[in-house]
Amino acid sequence: xxxxxxxxxxxxxxxxxxxxxxxxxxxxxxxxxxxxxxxxxxxxxxxxxxxxxxxxxxxxxxxxxxxxxxxxxxxxxxxxxxxxxxxxxxxxxxxxxxxxxxxxxxxxxxxxxxxxxxxxxxxxxxxxxxxxxxxxxxxxxxxxxxxxxxxxxxxxxxxxxxxxxxxxxxxxxxxxxxxxxxxxxxxxxxxxxxxxxxxxxxxxxxxxxxxxxxxxxxxxxxxxxxxxxxxxxxxxxxxxxxxxxxxxxxxxxxxxxxxxxxx
Amino acid sequence: xxxxxxxxxxxxxxxxxxxxxxxxxxxxxxxxxxxxxxxxxxxxxxxxxxxxxxxxxxxxxxxxxxxxxxxxxxxxxxxxxxxxxxxxxxxxxxxxxxxxxxxxxxxxxxxxxxxxxxxxxxxxxxxxxxxxxxxxxxxxxxxxxxxxxxxxxxxxxxxxxxxxxxxxxxxxxxxxxxxxxxxxxxxxxxxxxxxxxxxxxxxxxxxxxxxxxxxxxxxxxxxxxxxxxxxxxxxxxxxxxxxxxxxxxxxxxxxxxxxxx
Ligand SMILES: Nc1ncnc2c1ncn2[C@@H]1O[C@H](COP(=O)(O)OP(=O)(O)O)[C@@H](O)[C@H]1O
Ligand SMILES: [Mg+2]
Numbered sequence: 001x002x003x004x005x006x007x008x009x010x011x012x013x014x015x016x017x018x019x020x021x022x023x024x025x026x027x028x029x030x031x032x033x034x035x036x037x038x039x040x041x042x043x044x045x046x047x048x049x050x051x052x053x054x055x056x057x058x059x060x061x062x063x064x065x066x067x068x069x070x071x072x073x074x075x076x077x078x079x080x081x082x083x084x085x086x087x088x089x090x091x092x093x094x095x096x097x098x099x100x101x102x103x104x105x106x107x108x109x110x111x112x113x114x115x116x117x118x119x120x121x122x123x124x125x126x127x128x129x130x131x132x133x134x135x136x137x138x139x140x141x142x143x144x145x146x147x148x149x150x151x152x153x154x155x156x157x158x159x160x161x162x163x164x165x166x167x168x169x170x171x172x173x174x175x176x177x178x179x180x181x182x183x184x185x186x187x188x189x190x191x192x193x194x195x196x197x198x199x200x201x202x203x204x205x206x207x208x209x210x211x212x213x214x215x216x217x218x219x220x221x222x223x224x225x226x227x228x229x230x231x232x233x234x235x236x237x238x239x240x241x242x243x244x245x246x247x248x249x250x251x252x253x254x255x256x257x258x259x260x261x262x263x
Numbered sequence: 264x265x266x267x268x269x270x271x272x273x274x275x276x277x278x279x280x281x282x283x284x285x286x287x288x289x290x291x292x293x294x295x296x297x298x299x300x301x302x303x304x305x306x307x308x309x310x311x312x313x314x315x316x317x318x319x320x321x322x323x324x325x326x327x328x329x330x331x332x333x334x335x336x337x338x339x340x341x342x343x344x345x346x347x348x349x350x351x352x353x354x355x356x357x358x359x360x361x362x363x364x365x366x367x368x369x370x371x372x373x374x375x376x377x378x379x380x381x382x383x384x385x386x387x388x389x390x391x392x393x394x395x396x397x398x399x400x401x402x403x404x405x406x407x408x409x410x411x412x413x414x415x416x417x418x419x420x421x422x423x424x425x426x427x428x429x430x431x432x433x434x435x436x437x438x439x440x441x442x443x444x445x446x447x448x449x450x451x452x453x454x455x456x457x458x459x460x461x462x463x464x465x466x467x468x469x470x471x472x473x474x475x476x477x478x479x480x481x482x483x484x485x486x487x488x489x490x491x492x493x494x495x496x497x498x499x500x501x502x503x504x505x506x507x508x509x510x511x512x513x514x515x516x517x518x519x520x521x522x523x524x
Contacts, residue, residue, distance in 0.1 A: 180358040
């Protein structure tokens with residue numbers, strides 16, 4: 001018991017160090033490459049330059065402005081896509097008929113890459129906000145839909161027998177047995193969906209936007225500001241990571257029954 | 264020595280077949296069994312002979328291929344005889360605590376305070392005080408099984424079906440639980456049908472022991488035990504009955520239907 005108390009934080013620190021080692025090595029190689037002029041400065045700015053640029057455009061409000069625009073789109077698009085994915089997923093998971101009826105359509109549309117939808121949405125909705133929100137919604141729709149279906153379908157039939165024996169009504173069965181059982185799978189879908197939403201917003205903004213991180217990167221490249229390009233790319237990665245962390249936290253809270261240590 | 268109590272459950276010429284990939288398999292054949300109100304009946308038989316299947320047919324989870332199962336009308340103002348079951352596996356909801364799992368067994372509309380009182384009473388009964396907030400995965404197999412029994416008991420069924428409920432327990436806890444079940448049975452005057460492969464357990468608890476054969480499951484013999492309870496596991500009659508039942512398993516030719524001691 002005592003050993004466990006001493007061992008735990010130490011183990012955490014070691015795990016943390018191992019975890020950040022690879023990014024640090026990459027950073028080191030990058031700095032070496034810039035210092036020794038292995039690559040042209042206009043192609044690969046130094047780490048220092050990128051950090052300075054990052055601070056500068058954060059202070060001036062430029063980066064927060066673009067980030068805010070992207071966030072808003074992600075939030076709206078994800079809410080729509082994940083919401084629809086969740087509802088349709090539950091329905092398709094519960095109804096074998098609906099599942100049979102829609103699964104060929106789903107399997108036909110799902111492999112189409114998001115990038116390929118953008119021209120179609122531009123044709124339909126123009127270059128406005130609707131196109132971008134639509135792309136994000138569709139991007140987050142698929143993972144949520146598929147994981148919700150599989151979560152609902154994998155319900156333990158032995159637990160369903162328990163509800164039958166106890167004369168539980170359909171709503172109780174759904175809310176107390178089927179949905180809780182599907183939540184781990186639904187969360188996987190939500191994590192993948194948010195990730196997809198975040199990549200979609202950048203893709204959409206690179207093609208058609210005047211604001212947002214994607215636009216900032218494209219515009220910086222066109223105006224020969226490699227520092228800003230790198231800041232943009234790094235911030236996309238960092239935010240993707242943070243979102244994932246937050247969702248995992250929430251998941252852990254909600255799934256206490258699945259994660260709490262055994263006694 | 265005729266028993267004048269009413270039959271609460273009658274199993275009449277029941278057959279059960281399962282069809283797996285076009286092959287029809289007879290699992291149970293010509294099962295005839297009358298169970299009296301308040302009787303403690305055990306079913307013993309080799310694994311796979313259809314004991315769980317029989318319980319599932321009684322509670323309506325499996326269809327009956329042939330024959331019928333008649334359940335008596337409800338008593339004490341209940342419209343129907345209520346049947347509860349503790350499955351062979353604990354089958355707890357992993358996302359519910361011990362308290363919530365037992366509460367899930369309540370089938371009547373009760374106030375929150377009444378629910379709490381009932382659940383607490385059962386937690387006490389099955390010896391899980393202090394574990395109200397634990398999740399199933401934090402419990403040992405035996406503790407999970409006790410939660411499962413508590414969930415079946417909380418609805419206060421007239422007939423309680425127990426499918427090898429003590430299989431996951433160590434020898435000592437097992438004997439404790441047998442005593443507790445006996446207490447509940449005595450106090451509540453419930454009808455209990457216990458599936459077990461532990462012959463000692465069956466003799467210790469039952470009025471009537473149904474010995475099933477395998478493939479297809481048929482009733483080989485029904486042994487009545489009339490000794491007063493609590494029974495002494497080393498008494499000469501206890502050992503005698505045990506030998507009788509053992510003989511059934513190793514002597515397939517004897518097909519007497521009833522045997523009185
Ligand atoms: N739903 C089912 N479909 C097909 N076969 C089944 C099903 N349930 C049980 N069986 C078969 O019926 C036989 C009896 O099973 P069971 O009643 O669980 O045996 P026991 O409880 O006596 O060990 C077994 O051979 C089992 O494989
Ligand atoms: Mg069984």
